[in-house]
Amino acid sequence: MKTAAKVIRNLENAGFEAYIVGGAVRDFLLGKVPHDMDVASNAYPEEVKKLFNRTVDIGIEHGTVLVLMEGEGIEVTTFRTESEYTDLRRPDKVEFVQSLEEDLKRRDFTINAMAMDKDLAIIDPFGGKSDLEKCLIRAVGEAGERFQEDALRMLRAVRFSGQLNFAIEEGTLAAIRSHASLIRSVAVERLKNELDKILLNPRTQHSMAYLKDSGLAKHLPAGGLLSMDWTGYEPKGQAAFGWAYLLHSQQKQFEEIKGYKFSNAERRLVERALEAANLTEWDDWTFYCFEAKELEIACYLNGTDMDIPLRKEQLPIKSxxxxxxxxxxxxxxxxxxxxxxxxxxxxxxxxxxxxxxxxxxxxxxxxxxxxxxxxxx
Missing domain, CATH: 1.10.246.80 (Serum Albumin; Chain A, Domain 1)
Structure with missing residues (x-):
């Protein structure tokens, strides 16, 4: 937060406006420590680069410059509007503007469409603070338009519901239901990234209930499997636990979810965990052949508890x-x-x-x- 404030101060001293925006503002208001700090400004990318000694062009065509300061990286993006999303993901045209409100109105949800100045004053043109207090996820403006701009926003709403333990506002949920089929247009890598986050959030079952109720699940790869009962699932800090739980609970093989394009390492971890979980008994050879993480997931799937590191340490050889x-x-x-x-x-x-x-x-x-x-x- 201090580094972001310094970046803002430098921009203001040069005659520009600048604010912290996005999830950092939301988390700050929720009493959480913000992590990724994003700054929006009416300064153009070239003007930002002139003001700071170290910058990286990470999305300069869309107005984003990474400012490196005091060991941190702060993304500074020029106020912008976006028009037409032919591919339902990227805007056909990005136009830089001088209005903070114009910039905020293009964002997905009201709780993510707030800004904060260097003195922590909140700028909230769309009622995000009120929705935070009401624990609601509401689209900015007309929900259907937001989802037609980027269909992944529907899955993000589902993810935020569990991450924050919020309800999806009725109108926003209705728009998801009527636009659910658009999720098919989203690259599978982006879908998996959101699902991984859902499997990590503290209330996965809350998100998965919305995934089914909204109609999104049936349009996703292996959507029928995702619609299962998740009440027995507890996140364990790695998405592989969730994917393995999904398959093990329904006695399915990895082939059922291969459409999500897992890395070779992810695939091996899930497959080996399932293999270990299905063994009738474990002996020294089991602890020798399987990696600790594979056995850890298998124990979770079977509801057993054992000191895996100790058992592996007691082996005559480890590899x-x-x-x-x-x-x-x-x-x-x-x-x-x-x-x-x-x-x-x-x-x-x-x-x-x-x-x-x-x-x-x-x-x-x-x-x-x-x-x-x-x-x-």
Whole structure:
């Protein structure tokens, strides 16, 4: 907040208007510590760049310059209006203006359409402060127009409902219902980003109830799965818990949600967690084969509690890297070239060591291997 105030002061000293805008103002009024500080000003990007020693052009075509000051980055965006959203996401034309109110009226919800000056005075042309007090999410102006400009705003309303524990204002909810099919036009990466946030917010079930009631769910990938009962779900700080919960609760496989374009790491985490959760029992080999996070999610899915780090720490080895021998040793001892047999014998060796049937010692493993290998030949 102090750094943003300094940025505003510098702009004002140069004869410009400048205000903190957006979610930071909302969070400040809710008594929360604001994180991302955005500043709106009637200064044009080139004028902003001249006033500060360190800036980065992060969206200069839309009027945004990142000001670097005191170890922080403050986005400064020129007051602007937007016209026609042919792709239901980006404005066809952005026009810089000199009016703060014109800038605020293009925003999504009244609680996000407030501004604050450097002295913490609130500028609130659309009743955002009143809606905060009433715990309401209301679109700025005509809700249908806002959603036609950017259809993702409908899903953002659903997300904010759980994040803030607010109700969606009746007219705004009605507009979501009548425009729900527009959500199909939104890039799947943006959809997943919002759903990830919903799975992290403290009242996921509240948001998911709106997702179903608004009609949005049926237009989303795997929407039928999203419409399940979420009352038993508790966020755990990582969206993967939610995606795994979604599938495990309905005995579905990852293929059902692959349309959201998960990263390879996300996919592996969810799939492995489901695999571990479906095992009938866990032994030392389970704790060796699965990563701690995979087991943590699996425990959550099964409603069990165990000291996973301790169990992994008690293993004779934690990974292949700790083995006293490697594939080259086995090829040398057997006189064979690399092939499928090698992986099978390495796993056999790992199992014996993990189960305490063989000590992780080069000489002892060699004796064991030669005896077992020759016995199988």
């Amino acid at each position: 292949k890297r700790e083995l006293a021998v490697n594939g080259i040793d086995l090829m040398e001892w057997s006189g064979r070239k690399q092939g499928p047999w090698l992986r099978q014998w390495i796993e056999k060796m790992e199992r014996h060591i993990v189960y305490g049937q063989l000590e992780n010692d080069n000489g002892l493993i060699k004796d064991w291997f030669l005896n077992e290998y020759n016995g199988d030949s």
